[in-house]
Amino acid sequence: MEKRETFIQAVSKELIGKFLQFIQLDNDTCDPFNLNELIDELSRKQKEELWQRLKNLLVDVLLESPVEGWQAAKAPSENSLKAEQGSKMHRNIEIIHAITSVILASVSVINERENYEALLECAVILNGILYALPEGERALQGSIQDLCVKWWERGLPAKENMGKTAFVMLLRRSLRTRTGADICRLWRIHQALYCFDYHLEESREIKDMLLECFINVNYIKKEEGRRFLSSLFNWNINFIKMIHGAIKNQLQGLPKSLMVHIAEIYFRAWKKASGKIMEAIENDCIQDFMHHGVHLPRRSPVHSRVRKVLSYFHHQKEVRQGVEEMLYKLYKPILWRGLKARNSEVRSNAALLFVEAFPIRHPGFNAIEMDSEIQKQFEELYSLLEDPYPMVRSAGILGVCKITSKYWEMMPPTILIDLLKKVTEELAFDLSSADVRCSVFKCLPIILDNKLSHPLLEQLLPALKYCLHDNSEKVRVAFVDMLLKVKAVRAAKALDQTLSVSDAASMAGLLEIVVILWRSIHRSLENNKEARMYTVDKFASVLPQYMRVFTDDRCRTPLCVLASLMPAPAVPTFSCGVIxxxxxxxxxxxxxxxxxxxxxxxxxxxxxxxxxxxxxxxxxxPPQSKGNSASKRKVRVQDPCxxxxxxxxxxxxxxxxxxxxxxxxxxxPQKKLNCLLKALETSKGNLESILQTPGGSPPRLSEGAALRAFSLYCRLSIHLQYKFCSEGKVYLSTLEDTGSWLESKVLSFIRDQDEEYLKLHRVVYQQIIQTYLTVCKDVIMVGLGDRKFQMHLLQWSLGIMQTVKGFFYVSLLLGILKEITGSSLMWKTDSEEEVAVVFDMVQKVFQQMLECMARSFKRQPEEGLQLLCSVQTPLHEFISTVQSWHVDTPVHRGVFSTLIAASVVEISHWLRKVSDAEELTPPEGLSALPPFSRCLIGIILRSPHIVRSFLDELKACVISEDIEGIVCLTAVVHIILVINKGKHKSPKVKDVAASIERKLKTFMEITLEEDSLERFLYESSSRTLGALLNS
Known part of the structure; x- marks a missing residue:
């Protein structure tokens, strides 16, 4: 009794220290003093006296330290007067905090019969100073906030203002701290929101914070948060559109896992709403989701999220009353129109929603209306299966399987059979789309979950057996997955049949499947030694018996593959007999x-x-004789084989x-590989014996075997050089030696023999040259041939062109030129002189090659045309390589000038051969040129970059007088006319034309004096150039 009186008396300005001491004792957990117990034990009169004293003390403190000066006093300052004011303000805030603690404890014990007018005044004052408190006084702010919350919960007078304060403070704090406790407390006072007038300006901040809650993950994840958010729909009908807009704008950024919670918020709001609020939720929110679910592109990241929201409503129709009616009403103007839309993707989206929401009906329908509506929806389902768009058909297959599995016993048998036959007999063999066929086998297992479907499926599924061999891998995988599902069904009788061992085709197929399965997990087995050992032991124990039973060749091959997948000791009987x-x-x-x-x-x-x-x-x-030295005697064991x-x-x-x-x-081991290389090298001696005159030593290998051995010798040299490149260019030198052998033996043989004898051995020497050039091209292509090797190869190429008749090697030589030209960037250590020498040789080889091809046209036009057809691709690749890597370099100019010279020479020759001058009309297109030029210019016209470079070089040749005479200049005119009519027109054509026109003017006086071909060409070219320049 004495302590209570003492506490009451301490609530005064004179005994403020004692009052603060009581509050400190209450905060000390070790002290037995409890403020709540003390106030609860006070009598009515004592409570009223305490509350009056609290009011007086609070007023005195605020008069002594007005709130207007709190912010200034809180600011740091070196002024002693301001520092004293700050200290005093801090003391007064401590007193206000103590008063708030007592008032907070008193709210719990207020009785209606008591006079708590003073306490009400204190609460109103504290509510009023809350926003004026300095930022750092979080403890006092929290206490006043707690007071407002408790005041609202008790429903005391002035609760509206107190509730509004508590609501705003908790809302702001929950968004800032993101703790679940604040969200729970906010949910407890969510009714305070209705104290705010939606239309007032002061509510604008509230609206922004509430909308922020809808995209706050903590609110969405927490149960109380979702309840709070769903309650916000009832604040004002205009706020619903704002909520829906905020959610839609942030839908893409929210995780898909939260879509169920988002849907739950909408559903709870709809369930608790009525009247216009419910209509707004249905029309502005749910139906808007339905519209987007139908019309959004499938690739949109929002589409799948909208589908998840709608799926929640579809599932609720089975457990919540009124949902089915709502879905029927809202889908009616959207879904049926979407199923008939022109856009195939819209139809596909509508089909997926239709399947998921099936059946879409009004529970108030009578039996006749219900049957009519369901029949209409079955017809829509059937039309989906016949849609021209594969994605819609796939959605229809999913719908048929889901709906038949779920409503098997309620569906009419005729409709059921028709739908499943359409799927298994037509769509399973849809040739236009592998996705549709795949959908059939992915969706049929859904029907198997209904045991009533097994008798009908047992009749339909055997017709699908050949789908295991479908061209599409994903269809085969889906089919096998379906078979596994069928295998798990106990009633499946199709898998009870046992295959006969004598059925070689079936056994071979099974063994091949085993091999495929083993190879598919080969890497996994390598990483799991225990599983590999178990698998090897199992197959090793049965493989000998398999070998005895399965003697057919079709079975032996997969058995040998199985043996190769196991270690040799695991199959000793088989492995010992392989050699x-x-x-x-x-x-x-x-x-x-x-x-x-x-x-x-x-x-x-x-x-x-x-x-x-x-x-x-x-x-x-063969052993070489060593004069008179005694040969070593060797003992040889004669092999009977x-x-x-x-x-x-x-x-x-x-x-x-x-x-x-x-x-x-x-x-x-390298020693064994060298032995093999040496054995293959003997092919060169055998080839010499084949080529030489009949009086020589007979070859040890047949002609075909010797050529094959020579090819393998060259190929093995490359692989060994790549493998042992760290040991230098040992094996590359063997290839160079082979080149020297080719020059000294094969080419010299061709030079020495007469034409008749060469015809007998043409296949041999042509095959030798082709093999060697092919291998050398590969050497350069993989970067093994250095500059020295490239120079030797180009020199041998010149020798081949000068010696060999025929042009079987032209495509290979063009490939070699392309690789050498393109490999220049690879050898960065080469000096500029070395590169220049190689490229000079490239130009010589290319020039000689074109000259040889041009001569072939004169001698044998038909063979020349065949040659041109065969070299167009490699020639274009070589020119493109030069253009790509060596623009404005000597090799670039040299190659293009060679192409120009070849074309100009042939066209000039053709012009001189024309007897009637009237036949010399300008060409209308590429086909009007002579064959060789037609081929070269046709290759030039394939690329706009090559065309530009060709015209630049053509202009340079005209200006530098490399092209002289009226006939040659006319040939150039023909070339630029053809280029100008091609698909890659260039303004550079007119530049070349202007240069030719200036050059032609120098021949004006000469042509006026005589009546000849040149005069006609001069006049014709002048007219043509004039028309071209003026066009």
Whole structure:
């Protein structure tokens, strides 16, 4: 009793220290004093006295320290007077905080019979000073906020103002701190929102903060937050549009996982609304989502989010009353129109919504109206399956499967069968779209979830068996997934049949499937040793029995592949006999079983066994005589098995051709690889023997085998150079030696022999040259050929053109020129002199090649045309490479001047041959030019960049007098006329025309004195140029 009196008396200005001490004791958890208990024990009279004292003390403090000076006093200052005022203000705020604590404790114990007028005045005063408090007084702000909340909750007088303050403070704080507790407290006083007048200016800030809540993830995730947001729809009908607009604008940025919560907010607002508010939510929000769900492009990131919102409403119709009626009413003006829209994507979107919301009906319909509406929707479903757009048909298939699975027992049997037959008998074989076929097999498993469907599907599914072999991989995958679903169905009888072991085709197919499955998980098995060991053990235990039972060739191949996937020790019986099988293969047989056996040895790392077998079969280099020195005696073991050099070459070629096997081959010891290279090198001696006169030594290899061995020798040299490039250019030098051999032996043979003898060996020497040039082109292409090698190759190319008759090598030489020209950037260490020498040689080779081709036209026009057709592509690639990498360089100018010279010479020759001057009309197009020029100019016209460079060089040739005479200038006129009529017209044509016109004027006096061809050409060209320049 004494403590209560003491506390009441302490609430005064004179005993303020004692009063603050009481408040500190209440805040101290270790002290037994409890303010709430003390106030609860006070009598009515004591409470009224306490509240009056609190009011008086609060008024005195505010009079002593007016709120107007709080902000100025709080600012830091060195002035002693201001510092004293700041200290005093801080003391008064501490007193106000203590008063607030007592008032807050008193609100809980207010009784209606008590006079709490003084307490009400205190609460109003504190509410009024809340916004004037300095920014740093967060504790006092929080206490006054708590007071406002509790005052609102108790429903005491002036609760509207107190509630508005509490609502604004909590709303602002929840957006700033983003804590769930503030959202929960705000939800408890959400009714305070209705104290704000929506139309007043003071509510503008409230509107902005409320709209911010709708895009705040913390509000959307929390249950109380969603309740609060749904309640905001009832504040004012005009606010609904603002809410919906804010959500739509931010829909793309919100995670998809929140779309269910967004839909829940709309649904709760709709469920609790009535009258005009409900109409606004339905028409402005839900129906707007429906419109966007139908009309938004599928690629829009908002489309999937809108679909999720609508899906929530579709699912609610089964558990909430009134939803079905609302969906029917809102979808009616949108969905049926969307299903008939011209735009296929709109129809597809509408189809997906229709399928998900099916059946769309009004619960108030009678039986006849309901049947009519459902029948109409079944007809819409059937029309979706016949839509011309594949995406709509796919949506229809999904709809049929979902609807039949869900409403199987309620659907009429005839409609059910018709729909499923349409899917399985027509759409499963839709040739126009793999997506439609894939949809069939992805959606049919949905029907399997309904056990009533199994008898009908058992009749329909067997017709789909050949879809396993569909051209589209995704269709095959979907079909297999469906089979797995069927397999899981206990009633499926189709899988009870057992295949016969004697059915070779079925067994081979099963074994191939096993191989495909193993290869698909090969990498995973390599990373999981335990799983690999288990798999290998399982197959190793049955593979010998498989080998005994499955003797058909179709089965043997997948079995050998299976063996290659396992280590050799796991299949000892098979692995030990592989080399013997390869050794016993018949030479020249069409059987290719050796391929899989070679694959097995490579995968086991036994490539060395193959090399030993090949080297044994290939002929050794014949021993060279060493004068009178005694030859070394050797003991040789005679192998009863005959040597098969042709088969050895087949094995080597297979290993070199397939990347994995080539990698295994090149991983063999270098000594064995050198032995193989040396064995293949003997092919050169055999080729010499074939080419030489009949009196020479007989070759050890047949003509075909020798050519194949020579090709393999050149190819292996490249691979060895690439593999052992760190050891220098050992193997590249062997290729250079081969070039020297080609020049000294093959080309000299061609020069020395007469025409009749060469005809007998034309295939041999042409094949040798083609093989060598092909390999050298590849060497340069992969960057192994240095400048020295390139120079040698170009010199050999000149020798070939000067020696060999025929043009079988032209395409290869053009490819070599292209690679050399394009590889100039690769060799950055080369000096400019070395590069210039190589490019000078490139120009010489190119010039000589064009001269040879031009001569072929004169001698054999038909063969010349065939040659031109065959070299157009490589010639264009070479010119394009020069244009791309070497514009305005000597090689660029040299190549283009060569092209110009070849064209001008042929056209000039053609002009001189014309007997009647009237036939010399300007060309109407490319086809009017002579064949060789037609080919060259046609290649030039393919690219606008090449056309421009060609015209620049043409102008330079005219100005520099490299092109002289009326006939040659007329030839140039013909060329520019053809270029001007091409698809890549250039203003540079007129520049060339002006240069020609100036040049022609120098011949004016000469042509006036005589009546000849040149005079006619002069006049004709002058008229043509004039018309061109004036056009």
């Amino acid at each position: 013997s099988t390869l050794r016993n293969q018949e030479e020249g047989a069409a059987d290719r079983t050796y391929c899989i056996l070679l694959d097995c040895l490579c995968s086991w790392g036994h490539v060395g066994h193959i090399l030993e077998l090949v080297c044994d079969w290939l002929p050794e280099e 005959p040597v098969k050099p042709g088969l050895a070459l087949v094995y080597v070629e297979y290993l070199l051709t397939h990347p994995k096997n080539r990698e295994c081959l090149l991983s063999a």
